[in-house]
Amino acid sequence: MRMNRVQFQEGLSMTQFVAQYGTGFEATRLPSAIRSPAIHLLSSTTTNMAALQLKRHLEVRYRTVRRLKHKVTGALMQRKERIRFNAFAQVSEACSGGGRHRGKPRYGSENKQTLVIAVATDANLHHPGCAVIEPVRTFDNEAVSDWKRIVGKSFLSTVPDDRGLSMTTWIVGLLYLLTFFVLSTCLFFFVVTRGALVLRGWSAGAPNEKSHVYPIYSDMWLIKLVDFQPVISAILLLQYRTLVSRIVSELRQLDLHGKGLLITSCAFGNVIPRVVKAATQVGVERVLVADLIHNELMHARSKVGDLNGRVHYIEDNATAMQQPGGIVAVNVMFFLLHELPHHLKLKALNEAGRMLAPGGKLLLAEFHRPDVWVLRAMSWMYFTVFEPLGLALWSTHDPLACLEKMGGWTCERSTFFFGNFQVIVATKQLASGRHDGLCKPSPEPFLREATNFPS
Numbered sequence: 078m079r080m081n082r083v084q085f086q087e088g089l090s091m092t093q094f095v096a097q098y099g100t101g102f103e104a105t106r107l108p109s110a111i112r113s114p115a116i117h118l119l120s121s122t123t124t125n126m127a128a129l130q131l132k133r134h135l136e137v138r139y140r141t142v143r144r145l146k147h148k149v150t151g152a153l154m155q156r157k158e159r160i161r162f163n164a165f166a167q168v169s170e171a172c173s174g175g176g177r178h179r180g181k182p183r184y185g186s187e188n189k190q191t192l193v194i195a196v197a198t199d200a201n202l203h204h205p206g207c208a209v210i211e212p213v214r215t216f217d218n219e220a221v222s223d224w225k226r227i228v229g230k231s232f233l234s235t236v237p238d239d240r241g242l243s244m245t246t247w248i249v250g251l252l253y254l255l256t257f258f259v260l261s262t263c264l265f266f267f268v269v270t271r272g273a274l275v276l277r278g279w280s281a282g283a284p285n286e287k288s289h290v291y292p293i294y295s296d297m298w299l300i301k302l303v304d305f306q307p308v309i310s311a312i313l314l315l316q317y318r319t320l321v322s323r324i325v326s327e328l329r330q331l332d333l334h335g336k337g338l339l340i341t342s343c344a345f346g347n348v349i350p351r352v353v354k355a356a357t358q359v360g361v362e363r364v365l366v367a368d369l370i371h372n373e374l375m376h377a378r379s380k381v382g383d384l385n386g387r388v389h390y391i392e393d394n395a396t397a398m399q400q401p402g403g404i405v406a407v408n409v410m411f412f413l414l415h416e417l418p419h420h421l422k423l424k425a426l427n428e429a430g431r432m433l434a435p436g437g438k439l440l441l442a443e444f445h446r447p448d449v450w451v452l453r454a455m456s457w458m459y460f461t462v463f464e465p466l467g468l469a470l471w472s473t474h475d476p477l478a479c480l481e482k483m484g485g486w487t488c489e490r491s492t493f494f495f496g497n498f499q500v501i502v503a504t505k506q507l508a509s510g511r512h513d514g515l516c517k518p519s520p521e522p523f524l525r526e527a528t529n530f531p532s
Contacts, residue, residue, distance in 0.1 A: 107145070111137060112145070114134065115131065115135060115142075118134060119131070119149045120149070128142045128146045129142075131146060190212050191212065191220075193212075193220075193221065194209075266293075267462065270291045270463050271465070273291060274291065286369065286394055289416070289417065290369065294373060295370050295372060295373075297375070300345075300372060300373065306346055306347060309345045309346040310346070313498065314494055316494045316498055317346055320411075320498055320500060321351050321411075323491060324409060325352065327438070328356055328407065329359060331407065331438070332359060333356060333361040333406055334361075334362070335360075337363050337364070337404055338363075338365070338407045339408045340367070340409045340411075341395045341429060342373075342395055342411070343368045343370075343374060344412055347380070350380050350381055352364075361387065363389060364387055365391060365400075365405065367392075367395065367398065368390075368392065368395075370392075371392055374391075374392060377390065378390055395429075397428065398428045398431070402432060403432070403433065403435070404432060405433060406434055407433075407437060407438050408433050408438070409440045410429055410439065410440070410441045410442070411442045414441075415460075415470055419466065419469050422474045422479070423479060426479055433505045435505055435506065435507045437505050438502060438503065438504050439480075439503040439504075439505070440500070440502060441476055441500070442501075444497070444499070445471075446472075446496065447497045448496035452496075476499075476501055486505060486506065487503070487506060489501070
């Protein structure tokens with residue numbers, strides 16, 4: 078504690094000091110045995126001792142204690158107002174109170190008082206000089222700025238602890254982090270989808286049947302990186318489970334004993350395991366999974382698990398299937414058309430119908446033109462940036478309109494999430510002169526192609 082150079086002047090006695098400078102109690106008639114304990118109790122307690130409690134300690138009248146408390150508190154405030162930080166200060170936050178129940182716990186509680194604690198140090202943040210403890214509304218920038226006017230404007234360093242960050246700082250930090258995450262995700266998906274196709278179009282070489290396939294569907298490390306159920310659900314605005322459940326519920330209404338089911342193209346997520354499980358429960362004889370990319374088939378095999386005994390995987394093109402027609406009773410096409418060039422969309426629908434036996438069902442899930450203008454604008458931006466081939470599903474290549482234009486189909490469409498997604502259940506009409514239901518051609522060609530896929 079620093080020496081009081083006014084009080085301890087050389088050759089100045091206490092009597093001379095009192096006569097020259099006076100004291101806070103120079104006009105009081107209270108004995109020192111009462112004044113000293115009062116000063117000690119009021120300056121050492123952290124709960125701001127009430128006058129009534131001080132009266133019980135000193136055993137004097139309430140009027141005397143009230144005046145005494147007022148004078149001591151005023152002297153403490155005057156001394157604190159003279160404190161100025163002329164060097165560095167470290168600031169932290171603490172909360173006092175919390176005795177009452179049924180309040181909000183931890184920071185921000187209505188039961189607690191936020192305190193700013195500042196300790197003046199040297200430039201090396203060592204050797205504390207003095208400290209100030211001040212109650213504030215909350216520990217944010219505005220409250221600290223108001224508090225600076227009390228402790229001095231030479232306030233150079235603020236070092237809060239991990240709990241002293243204001244809510245505004247947390248919110249701003251989270252917004253920056255969220256913005257960075259969203260932009261990074263968008264850039265990643267642009268590079269592995271449309272960006273890769275643009276670069277592929279600039280490169281030399283004749284186009285082939287795999288030229289329109291995104292790298293995200295052909296490279297195994299990208300497939301395993303992206304095929305994460307929460308990610309896929311987020312891309313479909315958390316409607317993935319609803320769309321798959323609609324297809325599964327339609328399958329459970331069918332009798333597939335001795336019949337086949339085709340899954341055209343491998344989709345991300347758990348649609349293939351759920352469809353295979355539902356088809357097995359209704360007695361399907363075999364399930365054919367066809368895709369143009371070998372890595373997709375390998376990844377789909379790893380997801381099906383114990384049900385692989387009834388599943389055959391074949392590397393085939395959805396727009397020009399090498400299988401004989403009419404070999405399956407159900408064909409499931411889950412979000413394939415929006416990735417195909419426009420001239421291949423109609424070919425894929427034609428092949429899907431050719432693979433079905435008369436009376437078979439095509440279960441098709443795809444994007445749809447949203448009913449709400451906000452979703453419509455967001456979907457338009459998404460398709461324009463990432464998948465421009467999907468915008469045709471809103472108008473010229475609407476799957477339902479294309480199937481009805483082909484003829485020979487009975488279609489029913491269900492839309493989801495304000496019309497943003499659709500599931501079409503199309504039934505292939507019975508051929509004229511045949512009323513025996515679903516045909517069962519010889520499975521030898523089917524099995525011969527399927528066995529070419531490595532087990």
